[in-house]
Amino acid sequence: MTLSCSLRHAFQGFTLEAQFEVPEGLTVLYGRSGSGKTTIVNAAAGLLRPEEGRMQVNDWLLFDTARKAWLPPHKRRIGYIFQEGRLFPHLTVRQNLRYGSCFAPKDATPEPMAHVVDMLGLGQLLHRRPAALSGGEKQRVAIGRALLAAPRMILADEPLSALDDARKAEVLPYFERLRDEVEIPILYVTHSAAEVARLATTVVALEDGRVIGQGTAAEVLGDPKVTPLGARAAGAVIEATIATHHPDGLTELNAGGTPLFLPALGQAQGSTVRVRIAAHDVILSTKAPAELSALNILSGTIHDIRSGQGPGAMVSLDTAAGRILARVTRRSATRLGLHTGAPCHAVIKSVALAPEDIGG
């Protein structure tokens, strides 16, 4: 166990009642606006005193209302990364980073400054002031400042939501490095499935103040019952290794023995990547498709079909590459005679796989 959380708190018209225990790594709180994500983060930071609950990170108790235990916010040693970097405008990047180290307790051993600068690619920026930084660069400095305070936990509340797609793509790899290189639990709030797919060690999916699913990104995003952002945002995550970079601008992945082609990736041959495949980008065929422009065909067996009141149905398909979700119309599902256990083929266009959906 790294983080255990049990919370009950009511605002007018909203009750949060959430329990989860997650292992080390980066935990994403995933849900639509108003589902209670920030309330959990605020309780972790000590900005909200919940009516009932307990939160503990490893052997370090943040609060336990049953025992009237409450660690004040300034003693929690939390690194906070906000939506907008909140850097000091009159200080250089180096001075902003040093400011972070001022908060490191004397007996703590923060990450060495040189390592943080290197990990976040800040070497060229140290003399600049925030006004001369892009939004993505500011966020990288904000991550560095949080780390240098030797935190016992990092809270990141929608840290990419103020950035455009290109800047998001620039910052995402740094959160991956933070997750992989620093042994500090990270609680990361987002309503972006792409960020969940790229970053989460564990996902806690929230809806109306309740936990509706928990697991790896592949388990939660691939579960047609857990769609906290609705069917439109649904999609699966598969893990694959980079097999070949082809000269015509395509990268070939090996996904459980099946080739998957997508626009050229920067990662080296042999590296493992996670690929999110949005359910609405998948076409199903009951016969092995031929003479198609789409390069990716994953064959498998239908695991489940869920249809609601609307015209759509969510079909989950078990393939050698992993579980795939496909959003089709109920009419198509009926016309094709789709049913659990039936063989089926998923067709995915290479260009439907966006770079921000693919990460290490």
Ligand SMILES: Nc1ncnc2c1ncn2[C@@H]1O[C@H](COP(=O)(O)OP(=O)(O)OP(=O)(O)O)[C@@H](O)[C@H]1O
């Ligand atoms: N201080 C408060 N007083 C009253 N209601 C509040 C307060 N803080 C939050 N709420 C309500 O609690 C609910 C959950 O809010 P919360 O900010 O935790 O959601 P969220 O999932 O983080 O949403 P967002 O993504 O928009 O930040 C919302 O309905 C919100 O209006």
